[in-house]
Amino acid sequence: MHGIFIRMAALSVLLHIYIGARVGLELPGGHLVQSIFIAWLVFSALMIPFGVAARMFEPARLSDALGWLGLIPMGLFSSLFVLTVLRDILIVASEAAIALGVLGGPGNWLEDSAAGVVGLALFGTVIGFFNARRTARVVHVRVPLADLPAALEGFSIVQISDIHVGPTIKRKYLQAIVERVNSLAPDVIAVTGDLVDGSVAQLSEHTAPLAELKSRYGSFFVTGNHEYYSGAAAWIAEVTRLGLTVLQNEHVVLWHQGEALVIAGINDWSAPKIPGVESSVVQALLGAPDAPRILLAHQPRSAKAADAAGVDLQLSGHTHGGQFLPWNLLVPLQQPFVSGLHKLGQMWVYVSRGTGYWGPPKRFGAPSEITLLTLERSLA
Numbered sequence: 001m002h003g004i005f006i007r008m009a010a011l012s013v014l015l016h017i018y019i020g021a022r023v024g025l026e027l028p029g030g031h032l033v034q035s036i037f038i039a040w041l042v043f044s045a046l047m048i049p050f051g052v053a054a055r056m057f058e059p060a061r062l063s064d065a066l067g068w069l070g071l072i073p074m075g076l077f078s079s080l081f082v083l084t085v086l087r088d089i090l091i092v093a094s095e096a097a098i099a100l101g102v103l104g105g106p107g108n109w110l111e112d113s114a115a116g117v118v119g120l121a122l123f124g125t126v127i128g129f130f131n132a133r134r135t136a137r138v139v140h141v142r143v144p145l146a147d148l149p150a151a152l153e154g155f156s157i158v159q160i161s162d163i164h165v166g167p168t169i170k171r172k173y174l175q176a177i178v179e180r181v182n183s184l185a186p187d188v189i190a191v192t193g194d195l196v197d198g199s200v201a202q203l204s205e206h207t208a209p210l211a212e213l214k215s216r217y218g219s220f221f222v223t224g225n226h227e228y229y230s231g232a233a234a235w236i237a238e239v240t241r242l243g244l245t246v247l248q249n250e251h252v253v254l255w256h257q258g259e260a261l262v263i264a265g266i267n268d269w270s271a272p273k274i275p276g277v278e279s280s281v282v283q284a285l286l287g288a289p290d291a292p293r294i295l296l297a298h299q300p301r302s303a304k305a306a307d308a309a310g311v312d313l314q315l316s317g318h319t320h321g322g323q324f325l326p327w328n329l330l331v332p333l334q335q336p337f338v339s340g341l342h343k344l345g346q347m348w349v350y351v352s353r354g355t356g357y358w359g360p361p362k363r364f365g366a367p368s369e370i371t372l373l374t375l376e377r378s379l380a
Contacts (some may be wrong), residue, residue, distance in 0.1 A: 016045035044073035067167020075360030079121035128362035136368035144378035151257035161317030162354030166197030193224025193298030260291035321353030321366035
């Protein structure tokens with residue numbers, strides 16, 4: 001773990017030096033403005049690794065402080081880095097155009113564009129902060145399923161995902177989510193992983209509102225990759241104590257107005273990296289009746305296996321809808337779907353943008369959501 005931290009710190013320093021050299025030294029306003037910006041970069045470079053690793057530190061007060069002090073700069077850094085790269089691309093293009101006589105002299109282009117990078121990064125970070133810290137909006141999604149029994153028409157599932165209770169998300173934030181979920185009066189509540197970033201000892205007080213979740217047939221939980229970083233066995237026990245049903249490669253059969261509905265759940269896709277733990281759609285559906293099948297799977301990349309196993313609808317999260325730059329550019333390289341409702345073979349896949357946020361309190365262009373999914377019979 002210490003080796004990872006050192007490598008993270010080294011990378012952070014190198015990337016901040018790049019921003020300082022390409023933007024900081026070309027800002028208008030003279031040495032004072034440039035010095036203030038460079039000082040911020042030094043602070044950011046040093047604190048970001050501590051913010052990312054905040055859950056490793058004790059006591060909780062220290063973990064929380066490091067989280068805020070490291071993750072706020074991380075949000076600004078993410079925008080600064082991407083905009084600096086884009087600026088350099090434009091500089092190369094403009095210099096080529098000047099050399100070819102297409103454009104005139106550069107004028108104040110370097111200073112103006114450097115100021116633009118900082119201004120746009122600050123704007124995106126401030127807006128992103130307010131978007132991340134407010135309670136997630138409700139997104140309504142209708143899912144048309146072939147051969148859905150008439151009795152299951154209108155069956156409702158509320159999905160919450162990727163809340164990441166941890167250094168910057170606490171009880172009050174989760175309490176507001178629970179109250180909004182309960183106001184929807186769903187038939188089922190699905191919690192599709194990455195609930196926490198920290199140990200049970202650190203966070204049990206702040207996850208307590210989950211015990212207040214209310215639905216007709218109960219609340220169901222599957223692990224995300226962050227549960228395995230935070231002590232999955234302890235969290236499975238804690239979530240169970242709070243009244244949720246944890247599905248570990250298994251299923252339950254619900255009866256609604258005389259018709260069966262299968263709710264299955266698998267361990268996170270990355271779980272096989274941990275000795276003795278696997279993620280198996282086949283095992284989860286073993287012995288399931290011939291009825292509509294809904295699978296809770298933290299990562300969308302489980303979808304191919306789910307389609308092959310005869311699942312009708314998979315509910316996933318993990319991607320955060322590409323919460324912030326440059327992460328949103330990398331998500332499509334890792335996952336088959338980023339957000340929203342998609343058809344894969346004979347199955348539907350819905351990917352939540354997440355109900356909280358990971359890392360920096362920043363959401364720009366990818367708002368958090370509480371998803372109300374309603375089953376309906378397909379007209380096709």
